Each structure stands twice: as C-alpha cells, then as structure tokens.
Amino acid sequence: MALFEARPGEQRGHAGSPRVWPFVGRHEELAALAACLDSTEAGGVVLAGPAGVGKTSLARALRNAARDRDWPTEEVAATRAAASIPLGAFAHVLPDLQAPGTPLVDLLARAAATLVARAEGERLLLTVDDAHLLDDASAALVHRLARAPEIFLVATVRSRETAPDAVVALWKDELAVRIDVEPLDDAAIEELVAAALGGQPTRALVHRVHAVSEGNPLFARELLLSGLESEALVEVDGVWRWHGPSGGGRRLQEFVEARLDRLTDAERDALRVIAFGEPLGVTLLESIVGVDMVDALEHRELVTVRREDKRVLVRLVHPVYGEALRAGTAPRQAAAAQRRLAEAVSSVGANRREDRLRVVLWRLESGGPQDSEALLAAAEEANAGFDHVLAERLAWAAQPDGGDEAEMLLARSLWLQGKGAEAEAVWAGLAARADSEERTVAIASSRSNNLFFTLGRPDQANRALDEAESAVEDGLARVPLVIQRSVYSLYGGRPLDALIESRAALERDDVPDTSVAQATVIAAPAQAITGRADDAVAMVDRVLPLALGLRGDDAAQLGGQLLAARFLALTIGGRLHEAADLAAAVHQLAVEHSSHDGLATMACASGQVALARGRPRTAIWWLREAASLLRVHDRNGFLPWCLGELAAAAAIVGDLDEAGAALAEADSRRNPSLRLFDVELAVGRAWHAAAAGARRAALAILDDAATWASATGQATFAGMALHVGARLGFAAEVVDRLEVIAATVDAREVVIGARHARALVNGDGAALDEVSIAFEEIGAVLRAAEAAAAAAAAHRDAGRMRAATAAAARAHGLAGNCQGATTPALAAMSEVEEAGALTPREHEVARLAAHGLPSKDIAARLFLSVRTVDNHLQRAYTKLGVRSRRELTESLSSGHAGDDEK
Numbered sequence: 001m002a003l004f005e006a007r008p009g010e011q012r013g014h015a016g017s018p019r020v021w022p023f024v025g026r027h028e029e030l031a032a033l034a035a036c037l038d039s040t041e042a043g044g045v046v047l048a049g050p051a052g053v054g055k056t057s058l059a060r061a062l063r064n065a066a067r068d069r070d071w072p073t074e075e076v077a078a079t080r081a082a083a084s085i086p087l088g089a090f091a092h093v094l095p096d097l098q099a100p101g102t103p104l105v106d107l108l109a110r111a112a113a114t115l116v117a118r119a120e121g122e123r124l125l126l127t128v129d130d131a132h133l134l135d136d137a138s139a140a141l142v143h144r145l146a147r148a149p150e151i152f153l154v155a156t157v158r159s160r161e162t163a164p165d166a167v168v169a170l171w172k173d174e175l176a177v178r179i180d181v182e183p184l185d186d187a188a189i190e191e192l193v194a195a196a197l198g199g200q201p202t203r204a205l206v207h208r209v210h211a212v213s214e215g216n217p218l219f220a221r222e223l224l225l226s227g228l229e230s231e232a233l234v235e236v237d238g239v240w241r242w243h244g245p246s247g248g249g250r251r252l253q254e255f256v257e258a259r260l261d262r263l264t265d266a267e268r269d270a271l272r273v274i275a276f277g278e279p280l281g282v283t284l285l286e287s288i289v290g291v292d293m294v295d296a297l298e299h300r301e302l303v304t305v306r307r308e309d310k311r312v313l314v315r316l317v318h319p320v321y322g323e324a325l326r327a328g329t330a331p332r333q334a335a336a337a338q339r340r341l342a343e344a345v346s347s348v349g350a351n352r353r354e355d356r357l358r359v360v361l362w363r364l365e366s367g368g369p370q371d372s373e374a375l376l377a378a379a380e381e382a383n384a385g386f387d388h389v390l391a392e393r394l395a396w397a398a399q400p401d402g403g404d405e406a407e408m409l410l411a412r413s414l415w416l417q418g419k420g421a422e423a424e425a426v427w428a429g430l431a432a433r434a435d436s437e438e439r440t441v442a443i444a445s446s447r448s449n450n451l452f453f454t455l456g457r458p459d460q461a462n463r464a465l466d467e468a469e470s471a472v473e474d475g476l477a478r479v480p481l482v483i484q485r486s487v488y489s490l491y492g493g494r495p496l497d498a499l500i501e502s503r504a505a506l507e508r509d510d511v512p513d514t515s516v517a518q519a520t521v522i523a524a525p526a527q528a529i530t531g532r533a534d535d536a537v538a539m540v541d542r543v544l545p546l547a548l549g550l551r552g553d554d555a556a557q558l559g560g561q562l563l564a565a566r567f568l569a570l571t572i573g574g575r576l577h578e579a580a581d582l583a584a585a586v587h588q589l590a591v592e593h594s595s596h597d598g599l600a601t602m603a604c605a606s607g608q609v610a611l612a613r614g615r616p617r618t619a620i621w622w623l624r625e626a627a628s629l630l631r632v633h634d635r636n637g638f639l640p641w642c643l644g645e646l647a648a649a650a651a652i653v654g655d656l657d658e659a660g661a662a663l664a665e666a667d668s669r670r671n672p673s674l675r676l677f678d679v680e681l682a683v684g685r686a687w688h689a690a691a692a693g694a695r696r697a698a699l700a701i702l703d704d705a706a707t708w709a710s711a712t713g714q715a716t717f718a719g720m721a722l723h724v725g726a727r728l729g730f731a732a733e734v735v736d737r738l739e740v741i742a743a744t745v746d747a748r749e750v751v752i753g754a755r756h757a758r759a760l761v762n763g764d765g766a767a768l769d770e771v772s773i774a775f776e777e778i779g780a781v782l783r784a785a786e787a788a789a790a791a792a793a794a795h796r797d798a799g800r801m802r803a804a805t806a807a808a809a810r811a812h813g814l815a816g817n818c819q820g821a822t823t824p825a826l827a828a829m830s831e832v833e834e835a836g837a838l839t840p841r842e843h844e845v846a847r848l849a850a851h852g853l854p855s856k857d858i859a860a861r862l863f864l865s866v867r868t869v870d871n872h873l874q875r876a877y878t879k880l881g882v883r884s885r886r887e888l889t890e891s892l893s894s895g896h897a898g899d900d901e902k
Contacts, residue, residue, distance in 0.1 A: 022195035025188020044153030049181035052218025055156040066125040078133035086137035132163035139164035183215025226252035239628035256324035275325035338362035372401035386595040418633025420454030444468030493675030496713035517547035531745035533573030574748025576779035600629035614782025637671035647684030723753030731760035765794035785814035789829030
C-alpha cells in the first residue's frame, strides 16, 4: 500500500511523502478567514503563531479561495537576506519600480499605485509570508496597501518575534484582523496522522505524535517522516504504530540542526545535558553548566524555565528538540552528558525516587559504576512504569551480584513482554533452588501465570501450584496460591469455583492488602458473570482506594486489573454509558504510560462496549487496533476474544470476509487454558452465520453456547447468547430459558432481553415500545432500534396504524445512529415500512389536506380529478390509522409520515 497519495504532477519526497501535507483541524480558522473575505470592511488578516504551526498553509487556503472568486493574487515572502535591501521583498513583484535618487515617499506611492492597478477593478489578494522579517520600507508599503480598498492583505507573522512597527500597526490600528493560529488538538493530530499514512493509527501513536510535536503540524510531519525513515513507524495488519526505541531519524535531526546552527560548542554541550536530563531543577542545571549559560539559553528561547509545583524546572523549548538532540548525539558525547548528570544529582543526595532511577540509567548508559541493589530497585521502578524492556536490561545488568532477586525480576520483565518460553526457563531454575516458603510461593504464582496464560499449558500451571502447596505449611503463606487457583478457575470458564476460591482469601482477617486486591480482581468479575453485576461494581469500588495506595511493582498492575474488572461488571450489568467512560479513561492512562497490555486490553474493551451500544463501525476501529497489538504479543491470550468481537461487529455491518477471517484466526490462536471467552466467540460465529443467511445454524451455535454457559455457572453469558437468538428471529425457541435466567441475574441486557423475547412471541406492540425505551436508556441503541422495528410490525398487524407509524419513525431514527448495522430485525423494519409507507403522491395529497385545502383545491393544484384525490386520501388514512383531517394533521405534524422529514 502506498504510504502517501501524491496529487497529479506532485513530486514525492522521502518515503513517498507528498509536498503538500494533509491540511486538517482548521475549521474555526477557515470560517473566520471566509468571513473576512466576505466582509467589505476588513482590509485583510494577520495570521500569527509559532514556526510550523500552519500559518502559511492557512494563507495558501485563503489565496485559493480568492482565486475561486476570480480575484487576482500576488505573493511576497520576506527573508532575512532581503531585509537589508529597501523593498527587497517586493523586488520580484515590482522589478522596474526603483530609480536612483527616488525619495522613499514617492517610491512607496508608486509601488502602491502599481499593485492597485493590477487589481484591474477587482480586489487583489496580497500574501506576505513572514512579515516580521520585512525591511522597514517593505513594512511601510504593506501598511499603506492595507488601507487601500482594492487590496486584501494576508500576512503571516511569527509570534514572539520582533516585527517592524508598521507590521504591528496592522492589527493595532485595526487595519487587519489578527488571528492567532494555535497548535492542533489531539483529534486533529489523529486526523493528520491517518491522512498522512493512509491508514488507521493506534491511539498510542497519535498520543506520541501529539506529545512530541505539541500540536505543531510541521513538527508532526518531521516526526512521522523520521519514523518512516528509521522504520520505527510500522504498519501491522492495516494499523500503524510506533515500534522500537524512541529517537529521531536523519530528517528530524537535520530539521532541528537547522535551528541550532549558530550555537557555540558550550551551548551545544549544555543543550545535550538538558536533552538527556529534562526536566531538570534550575539550581541543579546551574551547578552543571553555569548560571550565565542557563540565562543565555533562556534568552535565545531554546529552553523554558517555569515553576511546576514546588520546583523551578528547565526544559527544552519543544519536545522535538530533545528527540533530535538525543538521537543525533555521538555516543561519547552522550556518555559525557549523562556522567555529568549522574554526578551532579548524586552529589546532592538523589533523594527523590525518580532521581535514583535516573541516576542508575545515566550511569548504565555512560558506563559508570553501579551496584546491584540500585539496579534492582531501578528494575522494579521500570516494571511499575510499564517499561519492561528497560526492566529486563537492568535485571541483566544486576547479575550475578543480584542473585535470585535479579533473576526474579528478569523473569517477570520477560513475561510482561510476552516472552513466555524465556521466562519459564528462568523460573524453572529458580523453583528448583527456592530456599523459603515465601520465595516458593512467589515463584509458583508468577511461573504458573506464565504457563497458564502466555504458554497455554493449564496442566503444568496447576502442577506448579500443587508442588508449591505441598512445600508450604503456613496457611497465610498459601493464600496467594489459592488466589492463583481462582484466576485459573475464572479464565477456565468456571466462575462459581473462582468465586468460592477468591472468597476464601477475602474472608480471612489476616490477609495483606495486596492479596485482598488480587482476590477482588477475580471475585468481582466472577460475581458479575454469575449474575450479580451491581454487587461486583460495589466490591471493586470498596477495594480500589486500598489498591491505589499500594507500593511496588504490583501496584500499577493491580490498579489496572481492578479497573478492568469494574469495566467488565459495568458492561455485563448493562451500565454501558459508565462502561464507555471508564474504558476511555483507562485507555488514556495506558496510552500515557505506554502499557502494551493496557493498550491492547482497553482497545478491545472499547470495541466491546461500542458494539454493545450499537456502534459497529466504531467497534471495528477499536478491535482492529487491539488485534494488531495482540498479534505482537499476547501475554494473556486475549486475541481470540478480540477476534470474536470483531467478527460480530463486521458481520453486523455485512462484511462477511472480515468476519470470516477473524473467526478463522481466532480458531488458530485458541489458548486451551482460556474458556471464559467461548460464549463471545460463539456469538461472533452466530452473527457471521446469520449474515451469511444461515440463521438456523446461528441458533444452534447460540443454543450450544448457552447450554454450556449455564452448566458452568456463566448465567449472564448464557442469557446474552439466548437474547441474540431472539434478535435473529427465534424468540419462541429461547424465551422460556431466557426468562428463567433473567429471574436470577441483575444484568440489564438479559433482564430487558427476556422482556424483549416475550413481547416478540406475544406480538405485543406496546410492550415492545417499552423495551425499546429501556434499551435506549442503558445505551443499547441498536437493540432499541430492533425492538422499535418489531413494535411497528406488531402495531401494524393489530391495525394500530398511528402507533405503527410512530414506532417505525422511532426505529428509523435509532437505526440512523447505528453506523449501517444490518440485522434481521432492521431488515424486517424495511419490509414493514415499504408495505405501509405513503407513496410520494399519497404523501403530497395528505400534506395538502393537513394544511386545510379541500379536495377540489388539491385536485386543481395537482392537475388531478377530485375522485383521484379522495382515493389517495383514503389510502393515506388507512396506512396512517386516522379517520379525519384533524387526526391527519396531528399525525403528519408529529413528523412520522413524511419523506421530507428525513
């Protein structure tokens, strides 16, 4: 696939990039510019902003708009070189203007007259780029032209740059409207990245580009091109992501170097120190490079010095400078800068935890002396901060002096990267020489987790727990092993067992806080799946503050796992609005912390809740991102779950190819340990079968899944599967079992679903209306649309035409928010509407009658006979279920019967 699509005649730059970059996110500015063009009072506009923010692109857009109006245009670009020559910027526009000895006043008058004459009776748009660089004479000419009604001036100026007084006077004297061009927001950067790459970017990639560029389009462009050049930016399964270490490519380094070309060697050295250490306390930096140097760099606007909380910190003026400086620094110079930083921070005590980690890293990078204790502490910090690659490196560096503790950290960091086989090799050796009950339990818990999830060896996982239990006599010490068994029970598809096992840990008074949090991670989803979703949410809410107060490597992991458990309980409970908000918040945290597992899991969760809310295309977008990440490494074995959701979403929008491919891949990637997602996979398979026309086969799939789920205690999942069967047209076959389940659970989808199925069986239009409202209230818009469609059919069959029309209109409105979903229920709605809708002529006659026109006048207006009008009107009465013109007026005024209301 082409990375960039060039316009006809465009030349391509590096990596196929177009010379014209995607122009996005400037709707407000473009609207303001258009208003200025339309105004007869505005003499022009001044676009102000930092370098690279897009001022020239906006000026170009305005120039193109003027040309569309057949305005003549001229362009002037100011430069530092031309600034030494009077009217130098206008030399190419006014080549024969100057004559030796001509007074400046006369020269300006002749120049202005010449440009005005070129307008030829129209308004001429004059673009002056980088007007802050104009010489005084050119600035005076621009000021004079801004007063001429024949000229519309468009000037760009760089904020915080000194500009000639005549240029500043443009907006101060209100000769032109000043528009400050701000950096792009996150949404616009996402649009830019997607347009530039020609594909879907991960949210992590968008976040990185926005964070480094700070919304500056030029910096974003250079970062993307550098990523392509260095192959750090890669496309995986149609989704673009940043892969590998941070750092700028050659383009980015050259881009920044062009802005630092006048620095002294000492200034460059100082900037390198800041690049490798930022943010740095101002006092610390002054001790390294000197007070005068810090002042000089601040004066040259290369650094910022700001108070943040209780500290005054120094940063480079823009993150992109740090990216390029770090990548472009020679190894020897980088080592020297990091040694200076390590020595300076160590000399003042390195009291902050983050300082201790940074000192270890600086010494590691510069080859300085290290001690194993510091390396191990740093490795724990790195794992807690989701930088598992760094944690692995630090754990290796701590050996052999770090002993078994170093190997434990090494195994954990390998596992957290999805390197299951390598982690098992380390843990197996540790297990063989464990010399305490505490160490035996810690190794068995982590090792069995790796065996169960990452390697898909459930028998070996349970054997590792058995061996540990036989070696541990202390009941309290065995609690983590009990919790671990509950994990495997839950994900093995046995939530009742998981609930019993996790509660055994929670009911002890002497269990430490970490174990309480770990047990709740399992107990809450088990409770939701077995039928008590609201209680599960409350359980998480009680424990979450305790977990967030924990310290160490497990704290961040536990907090995320508890939030994921809360999300599952909210979704199962039908609290879809809350679930969507939580998924967005947790995903954003994962983006900010670069947590691969968090990004993948919450992208999948976001897709799941989008599908539940009736937004299948949004779901597909999220699920593709999740699948792309999980294919890189899937430590928890969640890819088949994600693919099952993707299959359902794709089938609902009619994409059988994507749905089929997702199911085939899910089957090939099944983890024998994991049975908890079997119902999700069955639902995806059923939607695919139904979309392919095999609805009876779909029912068989759902029936089998519900039977198995009921037998294993997954009551809510069984109910959800049966409700899908009702939605596919088999309400009579599933309603009795569905009602039995609904009586035992609080999952709103199941409870409302049982009412939905019974109303379908009874053909009860009023009950279906209520079901539609109930589904809409919980955020399940597609199911609300389906219920409304069924209500329309039921009302029509019962002869209640006005109710049928209202229900059909409601169904149509709800379905319009479902992103092209094509389910059997919505297809049936289309048939009902076609059978009962007014023809264009019937609607025209009915509308005129509703406005009070008698049949005679309608006939004259439409060139019809009075009898024909009455026939059309009678058919409209029948279809709408009304008996008089007054009722007809009420029906049509409700907006439910007319094509012109759509």
